[in-house]
Amino acid sequence: MTTNWLPPTDDQMGRLLRDYYRSRIPVFPPAAVVVAEPAPTLSAPQRSRLVRSRWVMAVCLALVLGALGWLMGQNPAYRSGPPAGFNHPTASPRTLFTPATPGWPDSQPAK
């Protein structure tokens, strides 16, 4: 008949094993600690103020970048394309091999 009884562990190896495991087995935290949600680092009013301030910062940054872009646009050097009235045969590659048109100097093929 098989029983639940096992030989006693008071032999030397058993003692060594028991002491070894006692030194290794940790203190198990309560179940409530295992499933506890981590406490928020900010309170709800603090979080809403932080979110609001981030929106304000984003709007200000957009305004600053928009103003900077407008200022740069006032300088002709930053505008894309040739300025008004600029006509040079080499300004556009498409004009390199076209015949001379009235008012234009004779266009020469690129060497």
Added chain:
Amino acid sequence: MNATPPPGDGRRADFEALYQRHSREVWALAYARWMNADTALDITQEAFLRLWKQWEANETIRNPRAWLIRVARNLAEDHVKSAFRRNGTHPPQLMNGVRSEAPAPLESLEREESFAQLHAVLQELSESDRHLLTLRYGFEYDAGQIADALGIHTTAVHMRLSRARQRLAERLTARGVQTES
């Protein structure tokens, strides 16, 4: 234990009962795999946390114990992969050889030396032997409890335990650690 989680306070009470009943068993499984107490505790807590989240989502778990064991095994394997990613083929040995400046009593030193030798020998045994020895000597489970935990017959528990002790004794003797079985 109901397969469907009870609502509210009943759920928490059932979870605590389940935790009390099976946390050591899950820890023993994880410790047998990794031979690291802190890692085993992390795996245990993560497994129970996932069970709690399943219950919060009103998921039905037919056999919570088997579910926990399976999750713990998977977490232990994931830990292996993440350790490989962090450390390559070498395990972390950050604190190896670090000693306190305070002198330790001789008895404490001898004890730690014995534990270190035993730890090294246990790592040479199979994971199933380690699991068995942890349940028997760590948590002092009887044959019926071990049989229930491992899903085997009590006769097999006696046989496997005897063989595990024999293998352990042979290796300890080979290392010069005298024991009397």
